[in-house]
Amino acid sequence: MLKTLSRPAVKLVERYLPDPYIFVLLLTLVAAAAAIGVERQTPLAVLRFWGDGFWNLLTFSMQMLLVLVAGFMLASSPPVQRILARLAAQAGTPARAIVLVTLVSLAASWLNWGFGLVVGALFAKELARQIRVDYRLLIASAYSGFVVWHGGLAGSIPLVIATPGHFAADRIGVIPTSETIFSFFNLAILVVLFAVVPLINRLMLPDESDSVYVDADKLGKPASAEARPLIERPAEHLENSKTLAWLVGIPGLLFLLDHFLLRGGGLNLNIINFLFLFLAIVLHRTPRRLLDSLHEAIKGGAGIVIQFPFYAGIMAIMVQSGLAETLSQGFVSIANAQTLPFWSFISAGVVNLFVPSGGGQWAVQAPVMLPAAQALGADIPRIAMAVAWGDAWTNLLQPFWALPVLAIAGLKAKDIMGFCLIQLFVTGAIIALGLTFVP
DSSP states (O other), rough: OOOHHHHHHHHHHHOOOOOHHHHHHHHHHHHHHHHTSSOOOHHHHHHHHHHHTTTTTHHHHHHHHHHHHHHHHHSSSSSHHHHHHHHTTTTTTTHHHHHHHHHHHHHHHHHOHHHHHHHHHHHHHHHHHHOOHHHHHHHHHHHHGGGGGGGGOHHHHHHHHSSSTOTTTHOOOOGGGTTTTHHHHHHHHHHHHHHHHHHHHHTTTOOOGOOOOOGGGGGOOOGGGGGOOOSSSHHHHHHOHHHHHHHHHHHHHHEEEEEESSOOOOOOOHHHHHHHHHHHHOOOOOHHHHHHHHHGGGGGGGGHHHHHHHHHHHHHHHHHTTTHHHHHHHHTTTOOOTTHHHHHHHHHHHHHHHHOHHHHHHHHHHHHHHHHHHHHHHHOOOOOOOHHHHHHHHHGGOTTTHHHHHHHOOOHHHHHHHHHHHHHHHHHHHHHHHEEEEO
16 A cells, blocks of 8 residues: 555655755745745845845754764774674565664654764665665655654753743743653654554565665775775874874763763764764774765765755744744634644644754744643643644655755655655654644
């Protein structure tokens, strides 16, 4: 059944989904036209919103580029290659490979969204080296696990409202994670998704005649197979010095021990990148091997560099023109206390197509959703998680977050989004039912 449904979905997306760069250009024009037509903003005002906000994601863009680069360098180190190879060997069959990569991605994304994006894609590549399996579905399965991130330990919305002094504290107070991340309804949604998402991916596995395979040689050989370079110049002694690498790399790891053990720090994007980078420095053993890996990793970062500023411009248009607030109010206006979580979820999914940032989206939607929840007598923690899940859900359609995965895999968005489209409908139904009916 799902195999039959996925075939036309894949063909439809392959034919009509443009490159993510074209997608962001079209979104820019749609957002600008809507701001002028719906919000009655002048073209000059919209132009200023867009231009002034264009560079607002520079820090985040660099973080995401480092997620890609540092994660790639870590995974290409000989010790990590051996671990991934042994884990991949446990799959044995294409069906098991699909299930295993999905479960690994789900678990990693639940721990931290940045970790999940990189680990799933890198593990999928190692599976493809060992098992003849449809490469598109394998990478789509790795990306599909990302759908749980906002219901996990690094969910930005539940963590924000659990922080004293957050911007809505005067209205809703501080809401502990026991009422959001660790609430019964959220855990129930997670359990069902952990069971269903791998199964759906497995059921979409194409027949041999419809599958697309990748030559293992094109995926690059493991770093452990690389020959040790000959040293011909005095400077190359430094480039191939284990001592130099360890003198820098080990203090970096000691800083992480201090961060986690002595200061009780948690995971965030900077810490994950720091961890990936300094583990890569140590595990590659020499600066030269690390630099060779870097040169390979950086090739896939072009999409992040060029597209993220455009999304910053779109976010500025959506927020400053009032368009995001109008969208949210439109859904709220047809809700009651029982259905508000559902409509909050749907509205967040729509807004996420234009504002693909969990924290940024909450800043836009909270001023609409929270008064509505209080006026209708709805459960506020559930409304907050509805927005969080809506933000995560339509990432299965929005290629913004897929860019690092696609760069690592060497694929285009059209290659995987047909499979993700099936998951969009299935996971959307599961999340909506959980938010609406699970106590």
